[in-house]
Amino acid sequence: MSAVELNPRPVRVSPLIKESVAGYLAFSRWTLLTAGIMYGLFYQNRFSKKEAAFQEVEMKRKAIRDKQLAEEKKRLAEGGYFRLFCIFIIIIISRDKCQKSVLQR
Numbered sequence: 001m002s003a004v005e006l007n008p009r010p011v012r013v014s015p016l017i018k019e020s021v022a023g024y025l026a027f028s029r030w031t032l033l034t035a036g037i038m039y040g041l042f043y044q045n046r047f048s049k050k051e052a053a054f055q056e057v058e059m060k061r062k063a064i065r066d067k068q069l070a071e072e073k074k075r076l077a078e079g080g081y082f083r084l085f086c087i088f089i090i091i092i093i094s095r096d097k098c099q100k101s102v103l104q105r
Contacts, residue, residue: 076084
């Protein structure tokens with residue numbers, strides 16, 4: 001066998017070093033947690049203001065869009081369905097002609 005052991009025994013670490021490392025880890029954990037909370041509060045406030053402005057613009061757009069949809073619905077009720085029916089018939093007739101020409105080849 002070689003001079004190096006395969007599974008060396010663990011080295012005893014001084015309790016003083018263990019405590020100081022654990023203390024730094026705990027301090028780091030709490031510091032990062034506090035920093036994350038502060039970051040979240042800052043950006044929550046910032047994004048809330050942006051979202052409020054965005055929703056205001058979106059409500060204006062929604063009012064315009066609803067008005068346009070109401071006009072479109074009214075126009076379709078007055079005679080648009082007949083136009084849609086005619087377009088539908090034209091599409092069906094042209095599709096049938098195309099299918100017949102393909103079948104004849």
